Amino acid sequence: MPVIAIISQKGGAGKTTLAIHLAAAAQDAGRVALIIDTDPQATASQWAAWRGDAPPEVIDSPPPRLAAKVAAAQSQGAELIVIDTPPHADSAARAAVEVADLVLIPCRPSAFDLSAIQTTAKLVQLLKKPAYVVFTAGNPNAPRVYEEAGELVEGFGTPPCPVQ
Numbered sequence: 001m002p003v004i005a006i007i008s009q010k011g012g013a014g015k016t017t018l019a020i021h022l023a024a025a026a027q028d029a030g031r032v033a034l035i036i037d038t039d040p041q042a043t044a045s046q047w048a049a050w051r052g053d054a055p056p057e058v059i060d061s062p063p064p065r066l067a068a069k070v071a072a073a074q075s076q077g078a079e080l081i082v083i084d085t086p087p088h089a090d091s092a093a094r095a096a097v098e099v100a101d102l103v104l105i106p107c108r109p110s111a112f113d114l115s116a117i118q119t120t121a122k123l124v125q126l127l128k129k130p131a132y133v134v135f136t137a138g139n140p141n142a143p144r145v146y147e148e149a150g151e152l153v154e155g156f157g158t159p160p161c162p163v164q
């Protein structure tokens with residue numbers, strides 16, 4: 001029952017988009033997926049409302065309640081839990097990383113965005129959690145960009161995810 005935390009201190013990195021796609025893909029593959037929305041902006045919850053609350057289910061949680069909500073969802077049969085987090089919120093990101101088995105850090109493959117993920121990379125290293133940087137929203141036909149961006153994030157101590 002893996003718990004995946006999606007974190008990035010940068011707004012617009014693609015956290016919510018990645019969270020809802022992962023959970024929806026798991027649900028399509030026959031798993032019971034759950035999204036826990038810890039962002040006060042509640043974008044994932046808005047998405048669930050637009051879909052008439054069709055699965056995957058989205059519940060919200062203030063960061064201090066996260067561990068209890070994850071435990072409750074697991075005991076109720078959730079097979080994949082994806083935690084969406086707000087930007088610029090160290091405590092919310094930290095709470096999500098603490099309960100996660102895997103951390104994904106979405107990042108656009110551009111200089112400003114790449115530079116900004118160093119803080120996020122440090123947080124996952126501090127808490128000793130496996131993490132990957134997922135490149136989002138880049139030009140799909142620019143292999144050199146991904147190669148160089150991958151080397152850079154590897155240098156921050158977070159390997160690039162093989163899936164973009």
Ligand SMILES: Nc1ncnc2c1ncn2[C@@H]1O[C@H](COP(=O)(O)OP(=O)(O)O)[C@@H](O)[C@H]1O
Pocket residue numbers: 008010011012013014015016017018043087136137138
């Ligand atoms: N992989 C992607 N390719 C193209 N656009 C994307 C991608 N991921 C996110 N976006 C767009 O970028 C914007 C911010 O995405 P969002 O998931 O809300 O980021 P965050 O949750 O990190 O603030 C949205 O307009 C979204 O549609």
Ligand SMILES: [Mg+2]
Pocket residue numbers: 015016017039043085086
């Ligand atoms: Mg978001």
